[in-house]
Amino acid sequence: MRRTLRIYRRSLGAHLRAVLEYEADFWVLIVAGLLFQVLNLIFLSAVFAHVPALNGWSYPEAVLLAGTYGFVNGLGPLFFEGTWRLAGKINHGELDYPLTRPAPVLVQVVSGGIGLHGVGDLIGGGAMIGWGLAHSDIDWSPARIGGALLLLASSATILLSLIVVGNAASFWVGGNHPVFAMTLIRTGDMAKYPLSIYGVAVRATFTVLVPYAFISFFPASWLLDKESAWIGLLTPLVALYCAYLARLVFRHGLRRYDSAGH
Amino acid sequence: MSLVEARGLTKIFRRPEKDPGLRGSLKHLVQRRFKEFRAVDGIELSIEAGESVAYVGPNGAGKSTTIKLLTGILVPTAGTVRVAGAEPHTDRMVNARNIGVLFGQRTQLWWDLPVRESLALLRDMYDLSPAFYKQRLERLDEVLGLADLLPVVARKLSLGQRMRADLAAALLHQPKIVYLDEPTIGLDISVKDRVRQFLRELREDGTTLMLTTHDLGDIEDVCERIVIIDEGRKIFDGPLAQMKDRFARVRRMHLQLAEPTPAEKLAERLPDVEVIAGDSPTEVTVTFDRFTHTAGQIIAGVLDVVEVGELHLDEPAIEDVVRKVYAGELLR
Ligand SMILES: Nc1ncnc2c1ncn2[C@@H]1O[C@H](COP(=O)(O)OP(=O)(O)O)[C@@H](O)[C@H]1O
Ligand SMILES: [Mg+2]
Numbered sequence: 334m335r336r337t338l339r340i341y342r343r344s345l346g347a348h349l350r351a352v353l354e355y356e357a358d359f360w361v362l363i364v365a366g367l368l369f370q371v372l373n374l375i376f377l378s379a380v381f382a383h384v385p386a387l388n389g390w391s392y393p394e395a396v397l398l399a400g401t402y403g404f405v406n407g408l409g410p411l412f413f414e415g416t417w418r419l420a421g422k423i424n425h426g427e428l429d430y431p432l433t434r435p436a437p438v439l440v441q442v443v444s445g446g447i448g449l450h451g452v453g454d455l456i457g458g459g460a461m462i463g464w465g466l467a468h469s470d471i472d473w474s475p476a477r478i479g480g481a482l483l484l485l486a487s488s489a490t491i492l493l494s495l496i497v498v499g500n501a502a503s504f505w506v507g508g509n510h511p512v513f514a515m516t517l518i519r520t521g522d523m524a525k526y527p528l529s530i531y532g533v534a535v536r537a538t539f540t541v542l543v544p545y546a547f548i549s550f551f552p553a554s555w556l557l558d559k560e561s562a563w564i565g566l567l568t569p570l571v572a573l574y575c576a577y578l579a580r581l582v583f584r585h586g587l588r589r590y591d592s593a594g595h
Numbered sequence: 596m597s598l599v600e601a602r603g604l605t606k607i608f609r610r611p612e613k614d615p616g617l618r619g620s621l622k623h624l625v626q627r628r629f630k631e632f633r634a635v636d637g638i639e640l641s642i643e644a645g646e647s648v649a650y651v652g653p654n655g656a657g658k659s660t661t662i663k664l665l666t667g668i669l670v671p672t673a674g675t676v677r678v679a680g681a682e683p684h685t686d687r688m689v690n691a692r693n694i695g696v697l698f699g700q701r702t703q704l705w706w707d708l709p710v711r712e713s714l715a716l717l718r719d720m721y722d723l724s725p726a727f728y729k730q731r732l733e734r735l736d737e738v739l740g741l742a743d744l745l746p747v748v749a750r751k752l753s754l755g756q757r758m759r760a761d762l763a764a765a766l767l768h769q770p771k772i773v774y775l776d777e778p779t780i781g782l783d784i785s786v787k788d789r790v791r792q793f794l795r796e797l798r799e800d801g802t803t804l805m806l807t808t809h810d811l812g813d814i815e816d817v818c819e820r821i822v823i824i825d826e827g828r829k830i831f832d833g834p835l836a837q838m839k840d841r842f843a844r845v846r847r848m849h850l851q852l853a854e855p856t857p858a859e860k861l862a863e864r865l866p867d868v869e870v871i872a873g874d875s876p877t878e879v880t881v882t883f884d885r886f887t888h889t890a891g892q893i894i895a896g897v898l899d900v901v902e903v904g905e906l907h908l909d910e911p912a913i914e915d916v917v918r919k920v921y922a923g924e925l926l927r
Contacts, residue, residue: 336722343719347705347712351748430703432668435691436720445705588670591608592663 340436344444345412352447359449366410366453370403373525374461388529393468394557395527400461401488402525402549407454408489409496409518415445416496420503420511426593439583443497469557477556484552484565487572492548494575495521497583504586521545529560540564547571596680598772598803599642599665603674606635606660606827634660636827637674644771647794647804649818649835653921657827658807659698662774665805666696679771692721695770699777702757703764704749710760711745714767721768728767735763738793755786762793773797775806779813791816811917823920842916846885847909848893852877853902865896877904 353359377399381392390398419442422428431441471477499514506513524545528536539546547568555565609629613619635657642648650658663669665676667683667690676683683690697703704713718728736742739759744752752760758778765773778794779787787810794817798804808814814821814835821838823831831838855876862870869882881893890908897903 340716340719344716347708347716350712351707351709427701429663429668429698429701430696432687433666433691433694433696434717434720435688435722446707592668594659 337437337440341440341444344441345447348415348445348447352449362449363453363456366407366450366455367457368453369450370400370454370457370461373399373403373457387527389559390527390529391469393465394553395465396461397465397469397557398527398549398553399525400458400463400465401485401553402458402522403454404458404462405485405489405492405548407451407458409492410448410451411455412451413443413493413496414448414451415443416500417511417514418442418445419500420514421509423503423590424507424509424593428587428590429592432590438587439497439580471556472558480566481552481556484555484568487568488548488552490572491544491568491575492518492521494572494579495543495545497579498575501579501583501586504589517543521548524548524550544571544575596677597641598644598679599640599805600677601638601640601661601665601674602676604635604638604640604661604664604671604676605633605673606657606664606669607672608632608634633827635664638824638827638829640822640829640832642772642803642805644803645798645801646820647798647818648806649814649821650805650807650824651809651814651821651917651920652824656824658824659776660827661824662696662698662776662805662807666690666694666774692768693771695765695768695773697761697765697773697775697778699758699775699780702749702761704752704757704760706750707748709746709748710741710752710763713749713760714745714764717764717767723768731767731769732763735766738796739763739789754781755783758782758786758790762790766797770802772803772805775804775808777808778806779808779810787812809921814917825920838916842919844884844886846883846890848881848883848890849873849907849909850879850881850897850903851905852879852897853904856901861897861900864900865893868893868896 374396377392377395380387381395385391387395422442428438428442431438434441495517496514499517500511502513503511521543523531523535524539528539528546528550531539536546539550551565552568553565554560555562555568608631610632611623612628612630613623638657638661640661650661652658660669664671665678665683667676667685667687670684678690679693681689681693683694704710705716708716714732723731732741739762741759741763744756744760747756749757749760762778765775775794779790782790791813794804794806794813798817804817806813806817819834821831821833821835822829823838831841856879858870858872858879861879861881862868865881865883867884867887871880871882873879881897883893894903894906
């Protein structure tokens with residue numbers, strides 16, 4: 334495990350150094366990420382210009398929710414960007430070499446790139462979280478702080494696992510582009526708004542079938558002591574389940590890998 | 596036990612069977628039909644430690660697929676593989692440390708990283724100590740001229756440079772056995788020579804080699820044993836010299852004629868034989884199949900037309916055999 338983490342870290346580090354060579358790109362990407370979060374904020378403000386609260390969520394609380402989602406989403410490009418190249422790699426037989434090296438293929442795939450726009454998401458999302466927390470009424474205690482951090486880590490695990498599952502679908506679906514993963518992750522964007530605004534079908538789907546609601550809605554509900562806040566405490570379990578699922582799906586997919594004719 | 600042992604090695608690919616056009620594609624979505632294709636069909640192969648084996652056959656014969664089976668990239672449909680006692684596709688981690696792999700058509704270097712970074716990543720994956728790594732780099736630099744390439748991003752390398760860097764990547768951890776799939780493809784002569792020289796040294800160091808190639812020079816320079824496959828089946832396995840005897844059907848005879856004679860005139864007298872005019876009007880070259888004609892018959896035929904001054908018979912060339920193998924013309 335430690336060895337695997339070291340390989341992951343070194344690989345990511347090498348790609349980071351490579352990207353930093355192009356300084357101009359660096360700033361463009363970060364600004365792009367930031368801009369995306371600003372757009373989110375503008376949209377929320379527009380909605381709240383008309384209503385004081387959204388199904389019991391005040392403006393600062395909604396900002397906190399969207400910020401959490403944005404922040405967690407920034408981790409994908411930063412730490413798992415390589416995953417998005419899986420479809421192309423399968424299609425071109427580019428898993429051949431990784432399969433002949435003494436390191437887990439998933440780790441080699443996941444660490445095979447880095448997307449700096451994630452930094453913009455982190456900064457933008459982080460600022461929104463900060464502002465949201467400052468303007469919400471939260472009863473802080475050491476337990477609450479610890480819990481919040483645990484839930485954040487769990488929520489990140491869920492999103493990264495979903496990225497793996499979605500992209501691993503390429504082992505079955507084929508094709509050069511991760512269409513399935515795109516759809517899966519972009520659908521999750523709906524979870525940056527309070528889940529209670531959606532109908533029962535969407536809520537059930539997002540809770541049970543694809544647990545987007547555990548990325549930001551339930552953890553934030555717990556922190557803000559909303560209705561059925563206790564569900565938020567299930568987030569670590571859901572995270573473990575998702576991580577397990579991601580590993581399983583990837584392994585099964587890899588067994589289907591047939592290289593490409595050359 | 597041999598270092599590499601393959602028994603009844605078979606790989607069947609499933610190919611989607613589609614009617615042409617959009618309609619065909621839609622129909623395929625509903626009613627999936629597949630055609631099975633045997634790329635490798637019951638190959639038996641043993642390679643001893645220290646051997647160097649050329650694996651040849653026409654395009655699509657199943658060479659690359661065999662290598663992918665031996666390296667654990669593909670799971671065999673039937674049959675077994677053992678490499679240094681391990682089963683490659685199940686004991687991936689163990690096997691990985693024993694083998695080095697190079698597919699000439701594709702690079703294993705990280706496309707957007709400098710060569711140095713790619714090699715350092717491999718160092719981490721193979722757990723090479725700093726001292727060993729340094730010593731290996733120095734050694735590889737000596738024979739491959741690596742130093743100039745280290746700071747260059749992989750995508751900016753020329754083909755020859757890329758192949759040298761890729762060879763270094765495949766050999767960094769000093770594997771017991773090295774599989775090379777077309778290691779000289781597309782290289783110009785000077786780089787080719789360098790690569791061959793390197794492979795010879797590798798062999799002398801005791802490394803086991805298996806290489807597929809379209810290049811005769813590679814085979815003659817590097818390998819003592821040749822395995823020929825066609826349509827997934829093994830059709831010859833033995834020393835190079837033996838292959839010449841068995842398959843070198845084409846013989847070439849150079850004749851110095853007593854007086855100028857058009858090649859066509861000789862060709863009339865010698866059906867099924869190729870007669871080509873030489874540099875001067877009194878020289879001809881006759882190419883014949885030794886299974887259908889003897890040298891005596893050819894000489895007798897020529898003597899019917901014109902007196903012969905001198906004659907000279909070429910050694911059977913491995914070139915002819917291998918060219919035929921690749922053209923898929925070998926008698927079965
Ligand atoms: N991944 C694959 N899927 C389907 N067919 C394949 C695949 N790889 C190779 N083939 C087919 O198997 C046959 C053998 O291919 P290959 O081993 O690459 O031949 P060679 O290396 O001898 O030219 C070819 O007909 C090729 O089209
Ligand atoms: Mg090939």
